[in-house]
Every structure is written in C-alpha cells, then in structure tokens.
Amino acid sequence: MSSDPDPGELSDSRPAILLVEDEPTTVARQLDRAGYAVTAVGNGAEALEALEKRFIPLMLADWDMPEMDGVELCKAVRGMRLEGYVYTILLGAGEGTTNVIAGLAAGADDYLTKPPDDDELRARLNTGRRILRLEQSLRAANRRIHQLLITDALTSAYNRRYLMDRLPQEIERAQRHQRPLAVVLCDLDHFKNINETYGQQAGDRILRNLVTLLLTELRREVDWVARYGGEEFLIVLPETELEDAIAVAEKLRLSVASHAFDFLGVTISVTASFGVARYLPDFSMEDTAVDALIADADECLCRAKEAGRNRVTA
Numbered sequence: 001m002s003s004d005p006d007p008g009e010l011s012d013s014r015p016a017i018l019l020v021e022d023e024p025t026t027v028a029r030q031l032d033r034a035g036y037a038v039t040a041v042g043n044g045a046e047a048l049e050a051l052e053k054r055f056i057p058l059m060l061a062d063w064d065m066p067e068m069d070g071v072e073l074c075k076a077v078r079g080m081r082l083e084g085y086v087y088t089i090l091l092g093a094g095e096g097t098t099n100v101i102a103g104l105a106a107g108a109d110d111y112l113t114k115p116p117d118d119d120e121l122r123a124r125l126n127t128g129r130r131i132l133r134l135e136q137s138l139r140a141a142n143r144r145i146h147q148l149l150i151t152d153a154l155t156s157a158y159n160r161r162y163l164m165d166r167l168p169q170e171i172e173r174a175q176r177h178q179r180p181l182a183v184v185l186c187d188l189d190h191f192k193n194i195n196e197t198y199g200q201q202a203g204d205r206i207l208r209n210l211v212t213l214l215l216t217e218l219r220r221e222v223d224w225v226a227r228y229g230g231e232e233f234l235i236v237l238p239e240t241e242l243e244d245a246i247a248v249a250e251k252l253r254l255s256v257a258s259h260a261f262d263f264l265g266v267t268i269s270v271t272a273s274f275g276v277a278r279y280l281p282d283f284s285m286e287d288t289a290v291d292a293l294i295a296d297a298d299e300c301l302c303r304a305k306e307a308g309r310n311r312v313t314a
Contacts, residue, residue, distance in 0.1 A: 044068025
C-alpha cells in the first residue's frame with residue numbers, strides 16, 4: 001500500500017511547495033518570504049518528473065509555459081498515482097471567468113492573477129494547507145477503519161475475510177509468474193485443555209503471544225499470518241518452495257515448544273502442529289485453487305495430529 005504524505009511537509013516551519021514557472025524569480029522570492037521551501041521547475045514536464053521523485057502536496061503553476069502549460073499539467077497530475085492529493089493553484093495573466101473555469105475544470109483548486117499580491121498569496125496557500133490537513137486526516141481515518149476490517153480483534157493477525165481476499169491474489173501471482181507459493185496451517189495442541197485449566201483469558205493471552213512469536217520468525221513485508229479459526233492460523237509464504245516451507249514450519253514448531261508463555265506469573269508450556277502445502281500452478285483448477293490449497297494443508301495438519309502432535313507434516 002502506498003504510505004500517506006509526511007505531515008511534516010505541511011507542519012514544518014518551511015513547508016514544501018513546487019513552483020512551476022519558466023521565469024520563477026519573482027514568485028520564488030514571494031514564496032521564500034512567506035516561509036516556504038521552494039522546489040522550482042521550468043515547465044509541466046519537469047513538474048511531473050519532480051513529483052515522481054518526491055511527493056510535494058502544494059503546487060503553484062503558471063498557466064503559460066513551454067512544452068506543457070498549467071492546464072495540461074493539472075490534468076496530468078490528477079491522472080497520476082501519487083502518495084496523496086496535490087493542492088494546485090494556477091497563476092494566470094487575466095482575471096477572466098473563462099480562464100478560472102477552464103483551470104478549475106482541468107483539476108486546479110484555485111486561481112491567482114499574476115503577479116500575485118503577497119498577502120493574497122499567503123492566504124490562498126494557507127487555505128490549501130488547511131484542506132490538505134483535512135484530507136490527510138480523512139485518509140488516516142479510512143486507513144484505521146480498513147485495518148479494523150481486515151484484522152482479527154483478539155490476535156491482531158489478519159482475519160478470515162482478508163485471507164479469502166488476499167490468498168487468491170497470491171495464487172494468481174504465482175500462476176502468472178510461475179513462482180512457488182506455500183502455506184502452513186498451524187494449530188495449537190490441546191488448546192481446549194489450556195482454557196479449561198487456566199481459563200479463557202489465559203488462552204486469549206497465549207493466542208496473542210503466539211501470533212507475535214510467529215511474526216518474529218517470518219519475513220517482514222513478505223510472509224503473512226491470518227487467523228483461520230479458533231486456534232488455527234494460516235501462514236502464507238510467497239516465493240517459497242515446499243522444502244523451504246517445511247524448514248520454516250519446523251523452525252516455528254521449535255520456537256513455540258521452547259517459548260515460555262506467561263499468564264499472571266504462571267508459565268504455560270504449549271506445542272503446535274503444522275501442515276504444509278505447496279501451490280502447483282494449474283490453469284484448469286485456478287478457480288478452486290484456494291480451497292484445494294487450504295484443504296491440502298489441513299489434511300497434512302490432521303496427519304500431524306494423528307501422528308502424535310508437535311510435529312510438521314507436508
């Protein structure tokens with residue numbers, strides 16, 4: 001996922017602004033006096049290149065420029081996939097309503113007549129910064145809501161909903177690029193006995209700690225863990241052959257077995273069983289690959305349980 005713009009871009013004593021003008025000297029001095037850190041480029045094409053290198057949420061662009069004018073630049077910026085919204089003010093030579101309408105229709109947020117008055121320029125930019133802060137707050141709130149929707153409330157692992165959305169994407173990627181993909185189904189042994197002996201709060205604590213333990217042994221930003229149900233967790237290992245997935249599962253098994261789970265000063269020892277399965281690209285079964293892959297892992301997990309638990313079966 002793309003990260004949100006750095007709030008520092010707007011809250012620093014010298015917020016960043018992109019000035020797009022073929023003769024930027026006068027306006028650049030105005031912006032400097034107003035307390036902005038100016039990045040100046042000479043035309044729209046250079047502005048697009050600058051935004052691809054570094055996201056800048058404020059842009060002041062001249063209407064008349066060589067190669068790409070301000071209107072075309074606004075259209076191009078609105079079509080870019082950027083980290084956040086770029087608040088854009090166009091600088092035009094006239095005050096005609098036609099120009100203002102054309103600029104706003106192209107994606108500009110505001111319009112100023114050249115040369116801009118210092119006080120008016122500051123006021124318009126302050127308005128833009130307020131709007132950007134609101135936009136960033138909304139993005140942050142939406143991100144928090146999305147995280148709640150895909151996260152298991154108890155363990156903070158991904159939930160079943162996320163699993164059934166994301167795993168098909170991993171399979172499609174493995175199919176398209178003919179790359180390996182493995183999954184590991186993990187289940188705590190005799191978990192019912194833990195709840196009956198120490199109470200459900202102890203069981204909940206162990207489940208939370210288990211997820212933390214699993215994540216510390218996996219690759220950040222590559223592998224991921226979802227709560228499949230109860231005390232079962234599905235670990236997804238992209239770019240992983242079966243032999244390597246078995247090694248990962250064995251490492252996880254040893255880590256769980258040797259870990260001291262603590263609850264109110266009582267040390268609780270637990271073990272886990274693991275079923276490992278690899279996805280084999282097959283266009284004929286692509287629509288049912290998710291169910292088949294999980295079913296294979298579940299069958300292996302059942303065999304591990306039947307063989308005595310605290311083991312890995314693939």
